[in-house]
Amino acid sequence: MTNEKYYDIVVIGAGAIGTSVAYHLAKEGYKTALLERGDIASGSSSHCDAVAVICDKLPGLDTKMGQASIDYFGKLAKEFDYDFEYTPKGCLYVCETEPEFAAASKYCEAQQKDGYKMRMIDSRELSEMEPHISKDLYGALYTPPESSVAVNPYRLCFAFTYEAEKFGLEKYTYCKITKINLNDKTNAVESLETNYGTIHTKRIVNCAGAWAPFVGKLTGLSIPIEPRKGTNLVSEQTPRLCNNKIMEYGYMMSKFDSINFKRKVSKLVEDQNIAFNLEYTNSNNLLVGGNRLFRGYDIRTEIETVKAICERAMRFFPELANIKCIRTYSGVRPFVKDHLPIVSDVDSIPGYYIAAGHEGDGICLSPITGKFMAEIVAGRPTDFDISKLDFKRFA
Amino acid sequence: MIHKDVLVIGAGPSGLSAAIEAGKAGADTLLVDLNLKAGGQLFKQIHKFFGSSAHHSGTRGYEIGSLLLKQARDAGVEIWLQSTVIGIFPGGKVGIERGLDNGEKDLVTLKAKTIIIATGASENAIRFKGWTTPGVMGAGAAQTMVNVNHVRPGENIVMIGSGNVGLIVSYQLMQAGCNVVALLEAAPKVGGYSVHAAKIRRAGVPIYTSRTIIEALAGEDGSVCGCVTAAVDDHFQPVPGTEETLKCDVITLATGMKPTMDLVKLAGCALKFHGPLGGYVPIHDERLETSVKGVFVAGDSTGVEEANTALDEGKIAGISAAEELGYISHEDADAMRSEIWSRLDSLRLGPFGERRMKEKKAMMEEYSETVKVPAAFQ
Numbered sequence: 001m002t003n004e005k006y007y008d009i010v011v012i013g014a015g016a017i018g019t020s021v022a023y024h025l026a027k028e029g030y031k032t033a034l035l036e037r038g039d040i041a042s043g044s045s046s047h048c049d050a051v052a053v054i055c056d057k058l059p060g061l062d063t064k065m066g067q068a069s070i071d072y073f074g075k076l077a078k079e080f081d082y083d084f085e086y087t088p089k090g091c092l093y094v095c096e097t098e099p100e101f102a103a104a105s106k107y108c109e110a111q112q113k114d115g116y117k118m119r120m121i122d123s124r125e126l127s128e129m130e131p132h133i134s135k136d137l138y139g140a141l142y143t144p145p146e147s148s149v150a151v152n153p154y155r156l157c158f159a160f161t162y163e164a165e166k167f168g169l170e171k172y173t174y175c176k177i178t179k180i181n182l183n184d185k186t187n188a189v190e191s192l193e194t195n196y197g198t199i200h201t202k203r204i205v206n207c208a209g210a211w212a213p214f215v216g217k218l219t220g221l222s223i224p225i226e227p228r229k230g231t232n233l234v235s236e237q238t239p240r241l242c243n244n245k246i247m248e249y250g251y252m253m254s255k256f257d258s259i260n261f262k263r264k265v266s267k268l269v270e271d272q273n274i275a276f277n278l279e280y281t282n283s284n285n286l287l288v289g290g291n292r293l294f295r296g297y298d299i300r301t302e303i304e305t306v307k308a309i310c311e312r313a314m315r316f317f318p319e320l321a322n323i324k325c326i327r328t329y330s331g332v333r334p335f336v337k338d339h340l341p342i343v344s345d346v347d348s349i350p351g352y353y354i355a356a357g358h359e360g361d362g363i364c365l366s367p368i369t370g371k372f373m374a375e376i377v378a379g380r381p382t383d384f385d386i387s388k389l390d391f392k393r394f395a
Numbered sequence: 396m397i398h399k400d401v402l403v404i405g406a407g408p409s410g411l412s413a414a415i416e417a418g419k420a421g422a423d424t425l426l427v428d429l430n431l432k433a434g435g436q437l438f439k440q441i442h443k444f445f446g447s448s449a450h451h452s453g454t455r456g457y458e459i460g461s462l463l464l465k466q467a468r469d470a471g472v473e474i475w476l477q478s479t480v481i482g483i484f485p486g487g488k489v490g491i492e493r494g495l496d497n498g499e500k501d502l503v504t505l506k507a508k509t510i511i512i513a514t515g516a517s518e519n520a521i522r523f524k525g526w527t528t529p530g531v532m533g534a535g536a537a538q539t540m541v542n543v544n545h546v547r548p549g550e551n552i553v554m555i556g557s558g559n560v561g562l563i564v565s566y567q568l569m570q571a572g573c574n575v576v577a578l579l580e581a582a583p584k585v586g587g588y589s590v591h592a593a594k595i596r597r598a599g600v601p602i603y604t605s606r607t608i609i610e611a612l613a614g615e616d617g618s619v620c621g622c623v624t625a626a627v628d629d630h631f632q633p634v635p636g637t638e639e640t641l642k643c644d645v646i647t648l649a650t651g652m653k654p655t656m657d658l659v660k661l662a663g664c665a666l667k668f669h670g671p672l673g674g675y676v677p678i679h680d681e682r683l684e685t686s687v688k689g690v691f692v693a694g695d696s697t698g699v700e701e702a703n704t705a706l707d708e709g710k711i712a713g714i715s716a717a718e719e720l721g722y723i724s725h726e727d728a729d730a731m732r733s734e735i736w737s738r739l740d741s742l743r744l745g746p747f748g749e750r751r752m753k754e755k756k757a758m759m760e761e762y763s764e765t766v767k768v769p770a771a772f773q
Binding site for chain 2: 298300301302303306307328
């Protein structure tokens, strides 16, 4: 009797990315294990919002992956027995001022040129679509449901796991990895030491998101992902205050520091790096966000953040002043400086793969990332060129 | 940002007595409570208290409440009512939704050198078919309705649970003019003091032991019109074929309480599960300091007990907070505390008290073994 275990491939991390990767590998026929230090969806995937859109992505590869992933969500929703609350839902990027509208129009034009369906709407159309929104807004960038959906991130992780188990996935929750053994000569992956015993495998995929650097360290890899905190407020159940997912165009600024655009906001909102966004959930609670701050792995909500989100949210939806906040939560997003995830193998360690660093796009990009990773492992070309996501870029 | 020496959260018996001690010692003390009135559960306790004169024996609960409130004011304690602590945030910042005189609320941020968490306990619910039907409520809610708001929750009441809360509230509901149809107790014996049970039985109310509720029945208007009960076996499982239906319009649940841990958790205090104390409790030392420096606990939020023990624990926490800030010398604080501790020991006699005392002692031992020195508030 031995407790040693053998797998074709071991996936580390059971968030949206890890469970999707595990699903795609198991489906491909690999004997797959999923290792998680907590429970399924206990990290960023349960401390985020629920939306998958293309309009928060830069034109080019980012958007292309986003759209492919959104299309894929629709397919998975039909195939899966496990309901992850897939809901096509339009998205409005609201512009406070004329210059914001002009910048958004430029962005819209670039996306239209690539064939994506989005369009600019004026303030009149905006208030027809969203009767409760402030009347003094300049307009908005509208993305139709084809390119904007909502899913339940928790359920998504459980759905991938459930469906993967049909293909033989074995999961190890509350698993602590103490060591990853590499071959003395070839440096290739050989096994992992865990509280479940030794797990033998020739391949591992590091899907640990914001915690990927810790897994990297076990084999001396330096993975440049940093935890970036985001906070959301949850409201009491309310009648529908909005019909679409609502975001402010300034959100782009908090996401991409390169877009240099100054809003007229209070010092509190500025300091807290607030980007208003609003969506309703299936249970008719509102999720109100959000912001991005570097605070290490501390996911306690800060009172200044709560105040600043409220202040900003009431600017766009004054009626929020009469709705109670019942809970707040924060989580870390796996931030990479160039805002692109890492999805590739690792040259220095044969059999080592990374799928991590999606920052706020992990839920949205999880289906396509899993698919790509299965293709990379199988040695097949991916649907389109993702060499920009290679870990090599940090060499 | 507002600064205070001592912030006491919860103005029940433990919070009030903590604030009085801290205020008397000279600490700039703020007492915050979300209710209209200070006094917590005391204001619905119309019965006379047991215990010694130090514990106001023979005085009715609500009178003790008024007395403490006056003492707190005399001690210079600032009191904010209808004010809710919405969280304890990084940096030791406390968010308070402060109730203003004009009925509006204002969100204020406050930093206190020490915090005493005295948030009490909340009632446990048990789940059965129809448990969310209007008319099913906690026994504490029914007690508030009759004793504080002077409103009968209904006409015909079935009480689930025969602990002291179930027994006393049943009697008070009868005093208010309700008909208590029956008490159900899943255990083979009545849980509370026999003196209370005898009062109920004398009034002709049956107490069914080894029997529980399995379903709340709803009438045409959607609210409770009766309940189905069943005998339970040794493992508390309903025995098929023993079902009986009782007619009632209210079902009250007196099925235990658990310490309210929300703020303790937010403050980062180490917790430990102690069944006899009601569930997870913050571990603390003899000074009632938690694993976080400057954060103290008192009353039911350290383990569900009685108002008497809450009063004394509150005093200890108030003294310790004042000592922490240098308003009371260590020698004086030690002497004051040891007097209260010996009084608490004598209070914690009897079958219920001794179990809790043992559990509290075990918890304080755990503290000295695992925490040793409380960590700085971050």
